[in-house]
Amino acid sequence: xxxxxxHLSYTYHSSAPFSAYALQDINLTIEEGEFFGIIGHTGSGxxxxxxxxxxxxxxxxxxxxxxxxxxxxxxxAPVYPSIRIGTYDxxxxxxxxxxxxxxxxxxFQYPEYQLFAETVxxxxxxxxxxxxxxxxxxxETEEKVKEAIExxxxxxxxxxxxxxxxxxxxQKRRVAIAGVIVTKPEILILDEPAAGLDPLGxxxxxxxxxxxxxxxxxxxxxxxxxxxxxxxxxxRAAVFSASRLKFCMPxxxxxxxxxxxxxxxxxxxxxxxxxRELQKLGVEVHSDFTNEDFVRxxxxxxxxxxx
Ligand code: ADP
Numbered sequence: 001x002x003x004x005x006x007h008l009s010y011t012y013h014s015s016a017p018f019s020a021y022a023l024q025d026i027n028l029t030i031e032e033g034e035f036f037g038i039i040g041h042t043g044s045g046x047x048x049x050x051x052x053x054x055x056x057x058x059x060x061x062x063x064x065x066x067x068x069x070x071x072x073x074x075x076x077a078p079v080y081p082s083i084r085i086g087t088y089d090x091x092x093x094x095x096x097x098x099x100x101x102x103x104x105x106x107x108f109q110y111p112e113y114q115l116f117a118e119t120v121x122x123x124x125x126x127x128x129x130x131x132x133x134x135x136x137x138x139x140e141t142e143e144k145v146k147e148a149i150e151x152x153x154x155x156x157x158x159x160x161x162x163x164x165x166x167x168x169x170x171q172k173r174r175v176a177i178a179g180v181i182v183t184k185p186e187i188l189i190l191d192e193p194a195a196g197l198d199p200l201g202x203x204x205x206x207x208x209x210x211x212x213x214x215x216x217x218x219x220x221x222x223x224x225x226x227x228x229x230x231x232x233x234x235x236r237a238a239v240f241s242a243s244r245l246k247f248c249m250p251x252x253x254x255x256x257x258x259x260x261x262x263x264x265x266x267x268x269x270x271x272x273x274x275x276r277e278l279q280k281l282g283v284e285v286h287s288d289f290t291n292e293d294f295v296r297x298x299x300x301x302x303x304x305x306x307x
Contacts (some may be wrong), residue, residue: 001032001085001086001087001088001103001186001187001218001219002029002030002031002032002084002085002086003028003029003030003053003083003085003187003219004029004082004083004084004085005028005029005052005081005082005083005085005158006027006028006029006081006082006104007025007026007027007054007079007080007081007082007130008023008025008026008027008028008049008059008082008083009021009023009024009025009026009081010023010048010052010057010081011044012048018300021241021243022045022048022190022243023045023048023052023243024048024243024244025244025258026045026244026245027054027245028248029244030219030236031219032186032218032219032306033218033219034219034220034221034234034236035210035213035219035220035222035233035234035235035259036220036221036222036234036235036238037221037222037223037224037229037230037233037234037236037237037238037251038050038221038223038237038238038240038268039224039225039227039230039237039238039239039240039266040143040223040225040240040241041225041238041240041241041264041265041266043064044240044241044242044243045240045242045243045244045300046191046223047191047223047292049240050106050189050191050221050223051106052083052090053083053085053102053104053106053187053221054100054101054104054105054106055090055095055097055100055108056091057125058083058097059080059081059083059090059091060080060118061080061081061082061091061092061093062091062092062093062095062097063093064093066093066247071186074173076139082171085100085103085104085187086186087286088103097133099133100129100183101131102131102132102183102184103183103185103186103187104185104186104187104189105180105181105183105185105187105188105189105217106176106180106189106191106283107180107188107190107193108191109125109182109191109192109195110195110196111173111176111179112164112169112172112173112176113240114176115164115165115172115175115179116164117164117294118163118166119146119160119161119162119163120149120154120159120160120161120162120163120164120167120175121149121160121161122140123175123179124125124145124148124149124175124178124179124182125141125145125182126179126202126297127179127180127182127183128144128182128183129140129141131183132183135303145160145178145182145183146160147182148178148179148181148182149178149258150176151178151181151211151212151216151231152174152175152178152181152208152212153174153208153211154171154174154178155171156222157177159171162257166283166297167301168203169196169197169201170197170204170205171206173193173197176210177193177212177292179214181212181217184216184217185217186217186218186219187217187218187220187221188209188212188213188216188217188219188220188221189208189220189221189222189223190220190221190222191223192222192223192224192225193205193206193209193222193224194206194224194225194229202229206229206232207234209222209233210233211233213232221297222234222246225267227255227266227267227268227269227272228269228270228271228291230251230254230269231251231269231271231272231288232290232291234251235250236249236250236251237249237251237254238246238248239254239261239264239266241264241266246264247260249268250288250291251288251289251290252287254290255268255269255271257287258272258273258276261280269289270288270291271289271291271294272289274294274306275287275289275294278298283301283303285297285298
């Protein structure tokens with residue numbers, strides 16, 4: 001499912017006297033199959049944006065009380081924000097939003113804090129029951145829950161009857177992800193999936209997301225503030241700053257704009273920093289900013305071989 005966002009602006013409490021834009025005229029397309037990154041400072045609008053993608057925040061035209069503005073003769077027609085995801089029109093009141101939410105899953109930051117059920121299996125099953133149109137049999141539910149738990153790399157029989165609270169931090173996060181992917185969403189969105197994890201935990205979670213991307217969810221979107229994570233993992237990345245979209249391009253092009261990113265108060269990957277320092281010394285290295293490619297290109301320059 002392709003995501004097509006046009007003219008998306010949003011203000012929380014728009015009737016309040018000092019309300020400010022959380023999003024301003026965002027135009028963005030995410031193709032099916034991408035591993036897409038969203039970067040930006042706290043408060044830049046990332047979370048407001050992703051909440052629109054599964055209609056946690058609805059477009060004005062999808063609200064029950066919406067009535068189109070009357071256009072006077074000679075005046076331009078108002079431009080309403082629009083979002084299309086596959087065949088779903090998120091600006092249409094008649095869209096089946098429950099079904100949409102089963103196809104576009106969101107894993108929020110520190111999702112492990114939202115686990116609540118007595119057992120791991122019940123917690124994961126909750127997501128399934130919540131979004132299923134028709135009630136599922138006990139066997140069907142068990143089968144789907146088992147599949148989801150195994151897809152996140154946990155041993156179903158070892159954890160299914162355990163209390164989620166008795167698991168390690170990393171395992172809890174996996175259970176929370178299982179509770180979202182259990183509906184087999186085509187698009188999986190994760191807000192800071194690696195937040196608070198140690199380097200090994202981060203690597204394991206990113207490896208898991210790549211496995212899910214290959215076999216479970218066609219499109220993965222991560223919100224991250226970690227530029228190394230973006231350069232290592234994403235096909236393209238969007239940079240949000242002060243409610244606007246500033247860039248949307250592959251990391252290999254994005255980090256050529258290092259100065260502008262730094263002006264926005266954003267960091268750049270370690271590889272981009274070293275590349276810049278080398279350039280100052282007159283050594284030109286052109287890499288796609290992934291560690292592997294960068295090391296290979298540097299070794300090529302000095303005549304060594306890659307390990
Ligand atoms: P990010 O995810 O990049 O940190 P957000 O989308 O959460 O950014 O926030 C964008 C803007 O909207 C910020 O100015 C923030 O203060 C404001 N905002 C976010 N959530 C709310 C809310 N529930 N009520 C009022 N303002 C909000």
